[in-house]
Amino acid sequence: MLDAIRLGPSDDATAVTATQLREVVTRLVHAGQWRPGDADILVVMDTGYDVTHLAYVLADLPVELVGRLRSDRVMLRDAGPRRSTPRGGQPRKHGGVLTFSKPESWHTPDQATTCDTTRYGTAQALAWDRMHPRLQARGPWLDHCGELPLIHGTLIRLNVAHLPGDRDPKPVWLWSWRTGMTGADVDLRWQAFLRRFDLEHTFRLFKQTLGWTVPKVRDPHTAELLDDPTLIARYRAAMDGQAVGRMVPSLPYIDTVPVDGGLRVRLTTTRAVLNVGEDAVTLSAVGAVYEFAREAEAVLRPLVDGRTMDLAALADTAGLVLEDVVGLVQELVAGQAAVVGSLL
Structure with missing residues (x-):
């Protein structure tokens, strides 16, 4: 478990999170909990974290980040192989735009899976490979030297039949920096996210109901x-x-x-x-x-x-x-x- 840190007025939440993750992964490696040849450590996070920047600064660690994205976001397709044009100029960096809230902008997903769950009914997942955000020189990228990178990953849209308590569910959008996923890989990522959700509410029970912070x-x-x-x-x-x-x-x-x-x-x-x-x-x-x-x-x-x-x-x-x-x-x-x- 990560140590809780109270952020100061000048602290950057993304930088502090990156330091925490680096420290805990280093401890896991030193303790022998991860060895060369093992699968990457899966780190799942909710909205509020800049999962793209964290993936970039932690690329040297054996971790895979999976983060939830807001439903008002957009992602860009891969521009594909470079090709010259009669007019010359710089090749394209970005492909078509996928707007989360506009299904007409979605191209054919690379993976589509359906499975039954005990708590959420039928779960349907769509996944698009090699999707990246359009980065801008602000926030954690403000001090970046050189051209902003293209950080490709897999975009996953999860939709379940119902939530506990018969509440109407809204689609969940996830992004992982892993590319080339199979259907089983996609299912593992959204199942890990739902597991994180259950664990989060367990800790809420410990804190708010059982008073374990007292x-x-x-x-x-x-x-x-x-x-x-x-x-x-x-x-x-x-x-x-x-x-x-x-x-x-x-x-x-x-x-x-x-x-x-x-x-x-x-x-x-x-x-x-x-x-x-x-x-x-x-x-x-x-x-x-x-x-x-x-x-x-x-x-x-x-x-x-x-x-x-x-x-x-x-x-x-x-x-x-x-x-x-x-x-x-x-x-x-x-x-x-x-x-x-x-x-x-």
Whole structure:
């Protein structure tokens, strides 16, 4: 993972990013994570990065950059082989223009693939080989000496059937400095981009929901605790156990629950957590923890599953006498974790 750097007023984001990438790739090579003969390290980035300039300044590294482009961009075709004209002059540097927002400007793609995905439905990708942007002497190219280069790459347009949550998707445009791609190469690049998207939202979960930017880890043992693979599951269980229930008064049975098998009971929360041990079971609900004998699992399980049950049915299922079931339910009602009534 790259070290986070706070940009100063005079810092150039592209130059800082190039330095970060060079440092991390150098560390990977020194650590033996990349060796001569291995495939290039795939670096995937979202919009906001000048992927063309980064590809130029990092051309000496074993990396391939894939970056997302804005939908209002244009790309230029290769001018093709040089040819002389009767009028002479400089040969053409650029070919035809491909405007992302104007399908009529698109020429026949060099690759077209279609495949099914689990999260996004059918994904269709079009790829045009040897496409380059028209560079201008500004921004990171302002201090470039000599003629601005032509940086060819592969332009990919990805369109999926739907997004999670049934949102309408917009096409995604990607550019890689790799040329001569096959259909499988194209699929690998856009799949890597979608994978980057999932990872980005995972880090957002860590930061915004789990608050992992708050702890100041100063001890290796503390870091090991954060690396526990069960941490998220335990965190969710703890949050579920503290979730406030739907406060429904158990009228008229506020103080005591009568021994009446026809009464019905349900929990006031749908996020209760039941933990079963060797000798006891614990129920975490509405911010409290209740501990019962092991036999109480058969009583609590259908309630935790969200079912409304007759007291008599619970007693029969658990093989307990009705009085014991009523005593258990009375404790939950007193803690506002359950409600009883004849019309539930």
